[in-house]
Amino acid sequence: MGVFSALTTAVSGMTAQSYALENISGNIANSRTAGYKRVDTTFADLVPDAALNRQIAGSVAAFSQATNSIQGDLNATRIDTNVAINGDGFFVVDQRASGVGANTQFANQNLYTRRGDFDFDANGYLVNGAGYYLKGLKIDQVTGQLIGTQPEVLRITKEQFPAKATTSIEYRANIPAYPKTNRADSTAPGSELLDGTSVSAGGAAPYDAVLGQNITNFLSSSIPGGSVTVYDELGRATSVELRWAKTANATPGDPAAVPPVPAVEDTWSLFVAQNTGAGTGQVAYVKATDNITFGPTGQMTSPADGNIALPDITIGGTRVQGINLTTGGNGLTQNGDVSGQIDARSIRQDGYTAGTLDRVSVSAEGQVIGTFSNGQVVALAQLSVARFNADNALKRLDGGAFEETIESGPPIIGLGTSQLVGGSVEQSNTDIADEFSKMIVTQQAYSANTKVITTAQEMLSSVFNIIR
Template sequence: MGVFSALTTAVSGLQAQSYALENISGNIANSRTAGFKRVDTSFSDLVPDSALNRQISGSVASYSRATNTTQGDLSATRIDTNVAINGDGFFVVDQRQSGVGANTQFSNSNLYTRRGDFDFDADGYLVNGAGYYLKGQKIDQVTGQVIGTQPEVLRITKEQFPAKATTEIEYRANIPAYPKTTEADSTVPDSELLQAPADYPGADPRTTAAGGTGTVVGSDLSNFLRQSIPGGSVTVYDSLGKATSVELRWAKVDNTSGGGTDTWNLFVAENTGATGATVAYRNANVAITFDSNGQMTAPAGGNIPIPAMTIGGTAISGINLTTGGNGLTQNGDVGGLIDARSIRQNGYTAGTLDRVSVSGEGQVIGTFSNGQVVALAQISVARFNAGNALKRLDGGAFEETIESGSAIVGLGTSAMIGGNVEQSNTDIADEFSKMIVTQQAYSANTKVITTAQEMLRDVFSIIR
């Protein structure tokens, strides 16, 4: 039976090498397919049960060996919504069943892929080149917290980002110990101070705590400008996103050289073109004091409320000027003017979505036309204890199996790289090498069949 067994064994070898060639063919065909994972071939010997001194090498069986966890090269695409996983893990995706737009129905099953060439379709869904829809979790734009616990198909629409009224002006500046106002004269004591109430018959601009009215009227405007120094300006927004410019001006009202305390008043312009009894500037109505080291001692906490007023038809209220306690100092300055290092506010107008990108943590980041950058969603990533045991599907997708274990949701130690796509992990040179070896092995098996046939013919010749 040895010759007949040799024929059977050679046939199993032909089948095994044919199977290997089929895998090699598929790998080469998909060498340019994004996210493709090549399939290698492993061989196993099949030994018949026999006595120890009669054992033979036996025939062969071939099996597929997955490379799902072997990463391919990352290629930059310059498309913001494209994303690659650098490390372990798979994107969680779903398939469309029916419907369009907001009424699109999905299969509600989690599939997994490394193909990250996602881009927006007409309805705001992120779809890759194989037609799979990206899943993740929405992020609350106000709190920044992830909404829900289960991944869902992400849909990002170009809705308007609402306006936010300014509530805070962050102010970092140094105020000169001796302000060089127009009327300041180093030979005349207290000439750098606000000369109220003598120069202000219209309205005493000092704080109400000092007996003043807290306003500068149009008839007194020229005197006020000569006795104060500019403190910078900033654009603020109301609740509808309407912008208006807030101009700040500082006036020193007391000093230590006269036995008092270094004290300043902050004024906000309401109408710089005011005349007569019309209000031009309003006092913040807070005494801002400094110690001998130039550090602010009052108000406590360093917050100065901006008075409610209407500037150019826009009403502003509820705004605090914050200094952080040490952001506002009074030190010597040769120029005698305010050095405003930073003036920033927290309001903005309404905006629309301009572009979307992906962060290293897998957050979908939206950049709006009003300059706001907000996290919109968190991309779901799944990892498996046995990723090579996932079942392959069309389009570079996989589904969970008993052998792969359940999905472990989370990026782990991996990272997302936006604007990149993972390419096929097929190495053309390696596949050609394997193809040559497979061809030689296949030819050798055919030689075995030819030899066995000749041996059988010799046996039949004996009978004749």
């Protein structure tokens, strides 16, 4: 029985080494496959039951050993939609079941992969090189909140991004305590103030206006405050020009007088150009309703909330309405300035015209970021990344995909401590040099088992020769 057992054991050894060689062959063949995880071979001895002093070495069995938790090198591809996971986790993907184009039907089964060479197909789906469709959660472009809780196949189309009307102009500037207007004369106190004759009642509107015949006087007693392009509801652009005019200098007041004389702070008025080419009787500039006052330290004291409501006007046929000039409370100051002009540090508005999707990229947090032709950068979707308590217990599928098993445990959705690297792809974790080393060892082990068979055959021949 010993010789025959040796033959059986040698055969099991050859089978195990053949199995190992098959895995080595597959690893080498996929050494350039994106996201591939090599399969190592582990061996287990098979010991027959026997008395303690009669136990033998036994035969051998070979088993696969996954390396799903071993990361491959990250390779930059410069393709914005390519993405790699730096750390634990798998992309959640799905397979096409039937249909084409917008009518594509999916298997509605969550599969998992590290292969991140995703790119857009003709219908806006993100598909990797093995044909798996990327899944995630859409993001509401208005609220920025995630839509839904279960990953779905992402489809990003190049639809127009709607226009947004301007509602706020962020204004950060310093206004000179002494404005050097064309009429200002340091020897004539009050000459720097607004020439009241240039401003008249603007018809039935509840604010003052500068008419066409008074433009010259008005420009001589005011200073430019900058201009900004704003947008209406349809995304039509128009330029808003601002001018500032000081209307009163600070006076201490006399509370003991009869009647008491109140203190006066430095007071300014803001005007918006409606038609700088206005003729006689036509409105050229319109005054904002609020007066702007500054305390002795140069800080704005009114309006208290720091917001100045611009008048509703029509500029070149475009209606400009509902816009606030926001200063943030301390963004608008009145300090001495030798130039005597407005020092505008920031004039930014929140409106924009309609735009189309120009490019898509992926952030480190897994957000799909869309850059539009109107300059807007918006989060469109959140990629779903799944982690497992036992990565190496996932079942392998074609194309570098994996399937959940009882042994792997359920997926844990979320990046955890991992990060996504856009414009990159994870390469195979196969080490060619290591595989060739294992191949040599496997070949030697296989040859040694064949030698056992040869020796056993010689021993059997000797037994047969006894009979002769």
